[in-house]
Amino acid sequence: xxxxxxxxxxxxxxxxxxxxxxxxxxxxxxxxxxxxxxxxxxxxxxxxxxxxxxxxxxxxxxxxxxxxxxxxxxxxxxxxxxxxxxxxxxxxxxxxxxxxxxxxxxxxxxxxxxxxxxxxxxxxxxxxxxxxxxxxxxxxxxxxxxxxxxxxxxxxxxxxxxxxxxxxxxxxxxxxxxxxxxxxxxxxxxxxxxxxxxxxxxxxxxxxxxxxxxxxxxxxxxxxxxxxxxxxxxxxxxxxxxxxxxxxxxxxxxxxxxxxxxxxxxxxxxxxxxxxxxxxxxxxxxxxxxxxxxxxxxxxxxxxxxxxxxxxxxxxxxxxxxxxxxxxxxxxxxxxxxxxx
Ligand SMILES: Nc1ncnc2c1ncn2[C@@H]1O[C@H](COP(=O)(O)OP(=O)(O)OP(=O)(O)O)[C@@H](O)[C@H]1O
Numbered sequence: 001x002x003x004x005x006x007x008x009x010x011x012x013x014x015x016x017x018x019x020x021x022x023x024x025x026x027x028x029x030x031x032x033x034x035x036x037x038x039x040x041x042x043x044x045x046x047x048x049x050x051x052x053x054x055x056x057x058x059x060x061x062x063x064x065x066x067x068x069x070x071x072x073x074x075x076x077x078x079x080x081x082x083x084x085x086x087x088x089x090x091x092x093x094x095x096x097x098x099x100x101x102x103x104x105x106x107x108x109x110x111x112x113x114x115x116x117x118x119x120x121x122x123x124x125x126x127x128x129x130x131x132x133x134x135x136x137x138x139x140x141x142x143x144x145x146x147x148x149x150x151x152x153x154x155x156x157x158x159x160x161x162x163x164x165x166x167x168x169x170x171x172x173x174x175x176x177x178x179x180x181x182x183x184x185x186x187x188x189x190x191x192x193x194x195x196x197x198x199x200x201x202x203x204x205x206x207x208x209x210x211x212x213x214x215x216x217x218x219x220x221x222x223x224x225x226x227x228x229x230x231x232x233x234x235x236x237x238x239x240x241x242x243x244x245x246x247x248x249x250x251x252x253x254x255x256x257x258x259x260x261x262x263x264x265x266x267x268x269x270x271x272x273x274x275x276x277x278x279x280x281x282x283x284x285x286x287x288x289x290x291x292x293x294x295x296x297x298x299x300x301x302x303x304x305x306x307x308x309x310x311x312x313x314x315x316x317x318x319x320x321x322x323x324x325x326x327x328x329x330x331x332x333x334x335x336x337x338x339x340x341x
Contacts, residue, residue: 007167007200008034008057008087013066015049015056023064026052027225030066034168034200039191041211042204044221045245050204051092053221054172057202058089070168084112087168088161092176102148102156103141106131109163131162134189150177158186162193171203175210183207187214208245212236212257220244256280261288268292268339271299278305278312285328291335301335 014028026049034040042050055061057068059075068075070086078086088109109131110124120128132138135158140148148156154177161169174190175183187207191214194201202219205211211218212232220228220235222244228235235241242252250261269292272279282305283293296302302317314331316323318338325331 005036006033007036007071008032008202009069010057011067011069013056013068014064015052015061016064017052018064025064025225027221027227028065030227032219032227032229034202036167036198036200037194038200038216039194039214040200040202040217040219041215042202042219042221043206043208043211043244044204045223048221048223049225050221051172054089054091054170054202054204058087058170059083060089081112084164084166086166087170088164088166089170090157090161090172090174092173098145100145101141102137102143102145102152102159103128103132105145105156106137106141106159106163109160109165112164127165128163131159131165134162134193135159136185136189151179151182154178167199169199169201171201173205174203175205175207183210187211190214191216209258212241260284268301268335269294269299270301270303270335271296272303272305274303274305275307275312278307282314282328282331285332289332301338303331303335 010030010032013030013032014025015030016023016025016027018024030053042053044050052061056063059068059078059080070078070083075083075087106128107120110120110128111118114120114124132141135155137152137155137159140152140156145153145156154174158171158174161171171190175186178186187210190201190203193199194216215232217229218232218235218241220240222228228240228244230240232241236252236254236257245252245259250259252258253260268290270286272283272286272293273296282303286293300318304315304317306313306315311326314325314328316325316331316334318335323334325334
């Protein structure tokens with residue numbers, strides 16, 4: 001979804017590294033935009049160029065070619081303090097915060113408004129307090145940065161970016177050190193924040209499933225430097241999403257939106273039907289164990305799973321010999337026994 005206003009735009013942008021007279025191009029001819037109210041997830045394998053793009057968009061690294069515009073102004077022409085009022089950037093690198101408390105680090109987010117020695121006014125205090133609440137950093141606010149866990153430090157850095165109160169927020173792997181519930185909370189928060197405050201938020205992540213659920217748009221970086229953008233669902237349905245992460249040994253299951261590890265498929269085919277939740281988890285285990293799930297006609301063994309008095313029961317029909325199990329481990333043992341008999 002977009003609010004209709006583009007907050008950040010690139011034109012024919014080429015990103016990469018210069019050393020003396022040579023260039024190492026990571027990605028070229030990028031024409032991207034970030035819209036008001038939009039959460040965009042930047043995805044790609046290790047080394048694809050996500051951090052390079054983040055640093056370039058954030059003005060920390062010069063482009064090799066092309067322009068970046070923020071609110072229709074070229075960022076190359078903005079003074080650092082002006083850019084800091086329009087865009088905040090949180091990188092993955094561990095910051096050296098010395099002996100500072102979390103509160104002091106978050107307060108630094110107000111520097112573009114107060115100056116280095118400036119005193120905080122009521123508005124600054126309010127923005128800091130809102131940022132602390134939104135990032136869920138209230139309990140750690142008075143602790144020293146070096147006493148915090150990686151995940152807690154990440155929350156502080158998010159709070160600092162929120163206190164900076166910019167229209168555009170760029171976050172490099174903000175969920176990297178968080179546990180699963182905190183990762184989900186963070187994604188939910190960022191999605192909500194983009195919507196409620198009309199900010200444009202770009203975050204890079206390796207959390208493919210969360211990105212598929214929460215992002216309004218994906219930017220997919222491939223190893224060859226190609227960058228494809230689109231709504232998550234479109235990129236899944238047209239195969240671009242799977243292609244960006246394709247490796248031998250696993251495949252993307254479009255029906256569940258997850259990558260599935262595939263063992264060497266055996267010649268053993270089974271059919272599987274019944275209660276959808278049970279079919280889902282049974283199918284996962286069978287595929288991992290190398291069974292191929294096929295239609296009833298082709299399968300050598302037919303499995304039907306249902307709940308009986310609140311307990312899952314797997315019925316196995318093998319050459320018209322029917323047996324039952326009450327867990328997946330026993331089901332697989334039974335099928336293996338039949339295969340080897
Ligand atoms: N200072 C540098 N000079 C030259 N090449 C670099 C430099 N920093 C990174 N690279 C290279 O640029 C490419 C992109 O790196 P980048 O860190 O942007 O990838 P990434 O997608 O963020 O990876 P990851 O998911 O592992 O964090 C990599 O091949 C990397 O080796």
